[in-house]
Amino acid sequence: MKPVFIALDFIDAPTALKFLEPFKDVKPLAVKVGMELFYREGSSIIKQLREQNIDVFLDLKLHDIPHTVQQAAKQIGQLDVQFTTVHSLGGSEMINAARHGLDEGAKKAGVNAPQLLAVTQLTSTSEEQLHDEELVHVSMAESVSHLAKTASQNGADGVISSALENELIHQAVSNDFKCINPGIRLPSNNVDDQKRVVTPQKASELRTSGIVVGRSITQSNDPVQTYKNIYNAVNGGIK
Numbered sequence: 002m003k004p005v006f007i008a009l010d011f012i013d014a015p016t017a018l019k020f021l022e023p024f025k026d027v028k029p030l031a032v033k034v035g036m037e038l039f040y041r042e043g044s045s046i047i048k049q050l051r052e053q054n055i056d057v058f059l060d061l062k063l064h065d066i067p068h069t070v071q072q073a074a075k076q077i078g079q080l081d082v083q084f085t086t087v088h089s090l091g092g093s094e095m096i097n098a099a100r101h102g103l104d105e106g107a108k109k110a111g112v113n114a115p116q117l118l119a120v121t122q123l124t125s126t127s128e129e130q131l132h133d134e135e136l137v138h139v140s141m142a143e144s145v146s147h148l149a150k151t152a153s154q155n156g157a158d159g160v161i162s163s164a165l166e167n168e169l170i171h172q173a174v175s176n177d178f179k180c181i182n183p184g185i186r187l188p189s190n191n192v193d194d195q196k197r198v199v200t201p202q203k204a205s206e207l208r209t210s211g212i213v214v215g216r217s218i219t220q221s222n223d224p225v226q227t228y229k230n231i232y233n234a235v236n237g238g239i240k
């Protein structure tokens with residue numbers, strides 16, 4: 002089944018946990034904890050979510066020298082989270098170091114190692130920025146496929162990508178390399194600050210491996226029903 006990660010973009014644990022109360026009997030349930038919540042609450046929020054059997058994607062986008070990333074990943078590996086992220090621009094050695102750190106941490110804690118996802122180019126980076134600021138002289142598509150390939154060769158299980166890039170990435174790497182897609186909106190939603198959005202149904206057609214949904218669920222009038230509708234749309238449209 003393809004997970005729908007609810008992005009818990011909340012300022013603190015009480016707010017996030019209160020939001021999750023009505024989801025008490027909803028299974029499966031998966032959430033994404035990002036920098037905002039993690040920097041405030043640290044590993045205690047992860048522990049509280051895991052105690053409720055909620056799958057956790059800890060999205061910290063590590064990017065530093067390989068040794069530092071390995072040590073950080075070793076800490077993350079002990080948290081019993083199911084997914085985590087690094088920036089592939091940190092390079093092959095750094096991605097490898099992250100993989101090793103996660104495996105070491107998980108072994109130490111006696112839990113399963115998280116799947117490692119790599120960010121290729123941030124979706125906020127424009128083709129113009131890529132050329133003028135980063136002095137990268139290949140196209141965005143070429144850069145994204147190259148970084149995805151590098152990530153896959155160094156222990157990553159997948160990438161975070163726009164659903165519109167899934168085909169490109171599957172072609173560059175393989176069909177079972179995971180493409181987890183944010184930038185999801187329901188047909189009735191405001192697009193907010195996202196530029197290229199797709200519906201859950203469209204993400205499914207574009208062979209998503211799982212989606213990240215924030216405001217379409219968190220700001221809905223009925224978050225539980227909206228989550229269920231989205232989950233069903235991504236997993237084959239069961240009503």
Ligand code: C5P
Nearest residue numbers: 008010124183184195213214215216217
């Ligand atoms: O509210 P919305 O559905 O736009 O939230 C999407 C979530 O996915 C946010 O937590 C955002 O930081 C994250 N994200 C994204 N685009 C990326 C990577 C992560 O929107 N390329």
